[in-house]
Every structure is written in structure tokens, then in C-alpha cells.
Amino acid sequence: MKKSIALALFALSTIGNYAQDIPTTIAKSDIFKDEYKFSQIADVTQDGNGGVLVSRTYRGGFFSGGAGGYYFEHYDAKLKLIKEYEYEMKYSEFEKQSSVLGMITNGDEIHLIDFLYNRDEKAYICSALTANINDFNFKKTELFRLSSDEIKQFSFFASSAFDNDSGASMILNEDKNAFAITVDIKDKSTETHKLFLFDNKLNKKIEHIFVRDIKDRKFVYENIDVSNDGNTLYLLGKVYTDEKKSKKDGGKYQFELTRVTKDSQKTQVFDTEEHYSRSLKTIVLEGRLTCVGFYSDRNDNRYKGISYFELDPETLAIRKTKFNPFTEQFMIDKYGKDKDKELKNLSFRKILITPTHEIVFNAEEFYIVTSYVSTPNGSYTTTTYHYDDIVTAKINTSGDIAWARNINKRQATAGESSYLSYTSTIKGNDTYFFINAGEKVKKLSNDRIQFGQTSTKHSNLNVIRVNENGDFDYKEILDDKDNEVPFMVAYGAIMTSEHSVFFMGRKGKKKQLLKVTL
Template identity: 35%
Template sequence: MKNFFVIFFGLLSFSLFAQNVPIKTHKSTLFEDDFKKSILVLGEKTQENEIILVRSYKASAISPLNGFYIEKYDANLKLVKEFELKMKHPLSEKNNLVLGVFYANKKVNIIEIYFDLKEKTYICRNNIVDDNFNLTTKELFRITKEKMKELGSFNLQQKFFEAGNKNLPDVNSGNFNTSTDRFLSFSLFGNSTKPRVYSSDISIVINENRTSYSIILDYKNAEQEGFLLYLFNAESEQLFFKEELIQSKEKNYILQNFQVSEDGKSVYILAKNYNNKVKKLKYSFELSQISASETKIKTIEIEDKFIKSLKLNFYNNSIYCIGFYSEKSYEDNDGLCFFKFNKANLESEKVKFSKFTNQFIQDKFGKETDKDIKDLKIKTILFENDAIILNAEEEYEYTNNSPNSNGAVTYVFNDIVSVKLNTDGDLIWSRNINKKQSYTYSDDSYISYFSTIKNGSSYVFINASEKIKELKNERVEFKDVNPNKANLYLLTIDSSGNFTYQLLLNEDQIEVPFSVSKGILIDNSCYFMGRKGKKKQLLKVTL
């Protein structure tokens, strides 16, 4: 599968310091794969203190996902064992879509759904690779074509082709494809903002203990909407199945994200609920706890605020729903909204709305201003010692409809937002990191960022140009990067909200550029994949 280069000066390790915190980096030897592009999708530590890494690869541009490299490494990134899983299907099995990849009970689980032409049925199955790299498969559920038509607008073929331009979803996030409520269209006749039309979706999430996972298929049609919910244990045995119906004439019900409880017996769902009976646009959020025996629902009233979305998280014995809010419109963001609930009975414990700090406004604009803050998408919410770090990004897309553009879509990933709260919702600090990145036809590997938390500090890794733009009032802006010269920066916001940055690796220190946005965290170490053509290398950064 890979050919290691004979001429190489050995493994490279060195240490440097950021805010008196030792940062150690370690590189593997260079290697080659049969395919040019592969992406890290999973990393776990085994009971034998080895590292399991799973990489997805594409064999061609027209196929969204073709296979996986499953590899074991020792602590020094020396390859111990490897296995290649080719996601092959007979011609009768169409549009196979991988929903997620996770590690449980010493097995790699690759969940996919496809349409069987012979049986006229949608089949969801688990491809299981055990510790000795033996492959077995297990069917999880099936839905007939007739039943799917009754449910509504679920289009597996469309999702199959859309997946060709996207990375595998994070099985820890539990997100549905409802995060972006608008996209921009640019033409000779002016620009327009269009609402995002929500279709059916399917998503998977696994609990933190790796004891249970859930798959939800969200569906819509002219008469009704609802979802199918499946809960499985770590051995892929079904614990329960529920079908929930919502009458569309009364509600417009948009699933946002979901999580599985630590004990693996319940699924918590967060949804946005528009009341279609009220002429004025009226909505609330609903938090549901669904078990085999009952369903509990808690309505989250948002007063007169505008909230585009909330993110559901567990910490200790509480549920946290956190997002951005505005006093003016859905498109703006004035600060953080915070809802805390008792996990057992869903009773409200805390509700807080906190405006962005003056420091945040100065970070972004250089002075106090009433300018709007738009298009913020939450990427991670991290908990540590009763502190909460929320990281988000200014993310949107636009279509250029001018005659020479052929309707090209540009994906924009601009400023990074980092916010620290305590578990009572008090805002401790909020910072904005200025950044400008985008891509249209080019590779997205060096766009966006990777973040983690340690000892109350927020750490952000980015690829950026060596030319950092100096802004007014002692501010800086990180810019797009040439993929062949992708410098690696570490940005740090300490426990008090002080911001620093440093160049971690420059182009002279690397043989392949490392893509940080596709990184993986194992214990206190971050793992990144570097590549240049078929030449590849792993990087381990220990905080």
C-alpha cells in the first residue's frame, strides 16, 4: 500500500515554547499511497498504547469515497500494522454513502447506507474491522422504496454526489445539515441573499463512552414531517427504534443536533420549531429526551431574541444549549446565548444572554462600532474544569452568476471567534482572530483551523501565508496560503484572554505541507496529515 523512502534523515523531534507551555513536535517517516489525496477521519488510542489512525481516500473525482487506510502506529509514529478497506459494491448497490466512522470495543466501525436495485430497498450496514484487521459486515436496518416515498424528500443520490465535495461528518458532533440559513448569489444584476431550503437528512452520533450510537433520518413531505430514530449498542445490536411524526400544517420542525446519553439508553434531540399557525414568524427551540419507554419534551423560550441555531452538549449532570443571538435579525450576531438544563428532568437551571466584549469588537473592527457580525458557525464547544471554550468561524458560500464564471461556488472561511464561559453562563472573555481564506476550484485542505483546550487556554492551529498583514491598532490578519508553502501557526488565547501567535513550522522545515483543519486529537496530542502529490507524512504535536 505504501513505499517508504529509503533516503531519509530519520525521525525529527524538537521543542519550542509558547507562553511557557512546552510544545513538542514529532514527524513520521515519509511514505506514499496509491492515491494522491487521503484525509484523517479517525484517531484513537488502544489499550496497548498504540495509535489507530483511519484515513479516507478517493480513487477518482466522480466517486465521493472509495476506501480507507486503517493503520496502527506506536508512540513514535512507527507503522506497526496496516489494512486497506476498499468500499466496493456490486452494480446493483447504488449511491453508497458513508455516514460516519468510529472506534468501539477494539473495532473500527464504518457505517454506510446504499440503495439496492434488486430489492428496491435502502440498506444501512456496519463494516466492522476488528483488532486483527478482519472484516465483517452487519445490517443495521432497511427501508423499502415505497416506505421512503411515503416519508418524503429523502434523496440518497443527491447526498451521494454532494458528499464528493465534503469531508466525512464528525460522529461526535451529531449535527444535521441545517447550520447555514443562507447563501449569496452574485451576478451582473446585483447580489442576492437566498434562504436555505431544508430537505431530508441523515446523521449519526456516538456517545462519549463509546457504548452506544444513534442514527436519525429526518424526513419531510407536503403533509407531514418527522424522523426515524435508531439506537444501537457498541456491538451494533438495536436497542430501540422510534418514528416521530410532526404535522407540517402546524409546525415547521428543523432538527439541529442530537447526542446519546452517557449510559447509552437515551437520545437527546435539539430542534427549532416554527409555529405555522401564527402569522408573525414565531419559533422556539425544543429539547427532547427519547428512551425506549418514553419521550420528554422541553420548550426553550427565547424571549424576543433572534437565534439561528443552538449546539447541544453534556457536561457532568447538566445539558448545555449554546449559540449566538441577535437583537435585530437572524443574520446578525450580538453575543452568546446560554441555556442550562438538568439532565434528569429537563428543568431549566440557567438562562443568559451576553453581548460580545469591547475587546472582541476592537479585535474585529479596530474600534468600537455598530457594524454587523454575520455568518458565525460553531465548530467546537470544549469543557475543562468547569470552563467552556466555544470556537466558531465566519463561514458562508456564494455563487458567481456572471457570464464567465459558470455559476462557480466559492466557500469562504474568514475570522475565528473564541469565547470562554463558566458553567453558569458568565462570559469571561471573547476574542476575534482576523483571517481571510476561501476556495473555489482549489483544494480545501489548507482552509479553516483545528482547535483544542488545555489548562484553560484555547489553542488554534492554522495554515497561513508567511506574510501576516498588519492592521490598525496593533492587530494582525492571517491570509490564504499556497498549498505547497503552507506554514503552520499556533495561536494561543490564555486563561485570561491574552492572545499570542507563533510560527510552529515553516516551509523550510517541512518536506510536505501539513493540513491542520483535518486534524485529530488523542489525549494531549494533535495529529495532522501532510502531503505533496503522493508523498505523505504524519505530524504529532503534543501540548
């Protein structure tokens, strides 16, 4: 008991001692307005002269058909606008179910990766819309096409989709020099995906059909990673096999990791034995390949710690398997005492890598509450989205937890959530979280604190720092009274080379760009 109290008091003293010691610099653009209300940052790229090119997506209005488009804005080092360009996505009457999967840059070139169905040609066509930032003269290049007979429709168009991974998706690698596109192929009896890999010059490096001989609904697509050199794909799936139905303990499934190159495919199967790892994320590191996620000992809703699997990136041989229980410090952060208590609703947010190749695994306690309300004038339902505690843990190169912390936070909304949740980044061995919070930090039992909100669109911008030892402190960066617009912390764009984070602020059609440099 004395040990628990001492740890809690130490954590609080750390907050008090270092609250003013988080150096940041702030730059803001002028307040501006554009035609469309809803937009968010898609990419931020250096221009080579101290300025940045900011790409923003927007959703079109009712009268524009809702197709949307992109704003491209070139700013100098002080965020003064140099040049801007709007590119509206327009399609012919034969082109349907259109979607921009993502974007990738190559020097001065921008590539928008577009995926649509051409009714006249009865084909799904993936194209790159390419322009130079000096003239924004977009030209289309077809990357590949698939007949309508073999591909599933997008899940938001097809109510009869066989599983939840229908459609197409795009994955960028960490160095942003390559991207993959995966397309779900129509086949009820087997899990089938068509995989494509391109570099940022649009050269095709891999075209591969992934087939798993199991019913489509029994293969849960977890994620795809692209190697840093842009030559290899790693596909992770959770598979519900007939053999795993008879397991007495643990999850009734197995994880399968497949390595795909230009000339080969190999798969490694690994099980969580008596534990439950509900979901895993693949992380490609220098010389090692890891899969990390939360696990449970009792059921899929009670998290006990973090699971870690390390594989050889070439052979996929399993090197290490570890199940790290949450630390005593984490439980004190969460509950005020070292107590075995229920922990659930954790949603993965982002993985960060330190300069020494340690893994910082970040999540958030996210859940949705739907209520039924009955009044004399009728009945209706309300839906509230909760964005609560931040969970962060560092895993060292041996696969052990170096530290785990819970940052108490209470945020909820029945409307737009862009101003809630957080953006995380890393500088050196320190991890940073940017959140909106109310004026006062609430004091909890056992010398703990909790961040809250005043309202969704009127909050103060704070930065929380967790250092290499797991001690955390915080600082208010911007007071709501000094801003014309609130900033959307859920969609911060990271510029790693400058240790900067960009946020879009919005109030109606009034907008402003914010740059915070650590």
C-alpha cells in the same frame, strides 16, 4: 477611550511576552504514497503500547467507480509504520446509493457503519462492517432495514427532497461508547424521523419514531446529541409554527428539545422572545443540559452575542435563559475600538468543555463570494470560499460569558479548502487553535495583528493559545521550508488522552502524518 486603548495594548503585550512559551513536541511519519490522491483522517485510536491506529478515508478514482474505502495504518510511538491494510468498499450490482455514515471502535474492534439501498430487496439496509485490528478480516452484521416506500432518498440523489435533512446520518457521543442513526421518513404532512441508538458493541438500545405534527419543511432539524452514558437521545429542532408568525419581535419560530429514552419521549418548547437565535447547539454536561448559539437583536444577519439556555437533563425544565452581548474586549479585537458594528457570516465550528465544565464555543467567519467575469473570449463565474476571523468565547457554569475573543485571520481559496480554516482543542483551561499562515503576521490599527496566507498549499503551521483569562499568544510550529508537504489543518484528529492532534499532509499523492503534542 483610554480604557479601550489600554485593553488593546494589554492584549498585544500578552502576545509578545508569551510567544515562546507554548511547549509542543513534533513527530512525523516517513513520506509515503498511496494510490488515491484524496484522503483524510477519520479516526485515531491508541493501541495500548504507545502507538496509534490511524484510519483514513479515501475517494475512489473514476475507473474504480468512485466508491472509495479506508486505509488502516498502525504506527509505533515514533510514528514508524508497523502494519497497514486497505479496505475497498465494494458493492453488488443491486446495491446502490451506498454511504459509510461513520465508524466506531470497541477495543481492538473497528465498526464501519454502512447504509445502502438494495434494489433487489427494495430496502435501505444499515450494516456494521466489523474487523479486529490484528487481522482486518471484515464481517457484515445487519443492524436494521427500512422499505424503500417509507424512507426518503439521500438529498444528493433526490432533487425532490422535501427538506434539507433527507437521508441518514450518524452521531457519536462524546465518550465514543455509543452512536445514533437518524433516518428521515417520507411524509409531507408531518416531520418524521426513525431514530436508532446502539452501543459500541452493536447492541441496540433504542428504536424510536419521532413525529412532529407540522409540515416537513417547517421543521428545521438542528442536531442530535447522545448522552455520555449512551442511554438517552436529545433532538433539537427549530419549528415555524402558525402562532409564531404573529410575533412582533424576534424570530418567527420556536425551538423544541425532545428527550428520547427506551421507554419515553418528552418535549420542551422555548422561545428567544425579542431576540433571534438563528441556530443552537445542544451540549450534554454533567448534571445539566444546555443549548448555545449566536443571537441578534435586529435581524438574522447581525450578531450581538451568545445565547444560553440551561435545562434539567431529566425533566427538561428550563433553569436559565441568558443573552450575553459580546464583550468590549471582543469588539476591540474585531474592529480596533469598542464600536457597535455589523457582525455576520459566523459559522459554528466546535464546542470544547474544560475540566471544570465550562463551555468554550468556537466559530469562524465563513462566507462564499460568486463573481461574474466577462471577457472578449466569453463569460464565466468564479466562486471563492473565505475563511476569516476565529471567534471564541468561554461560558462559565452560570451561563455568563467569562471572556470572548476575536482572532483576526484572512484566508480564501477558489479550490481545495483543507489547508485553510483551523482545528481547535483544549488542554486544562487553555484553548488551542492550529492554523496555516504566511511568514509575516500583519499589524493592524490599534495595536492588533492579523494572520494571513501565502498560498493555499504553502504555509507555516502555527498554534494559537487562549488561556483561562482570555489572553492569547501564538507560536510557529513548522516552517513551510522544512516540510515536503503542507498539512490539512481543517481536518485535525484529536487524541484527548495524550493532548495530541494528528494532521495529514499531502502534495499530490505524496503524504505524511504529523503528530503535535501539547
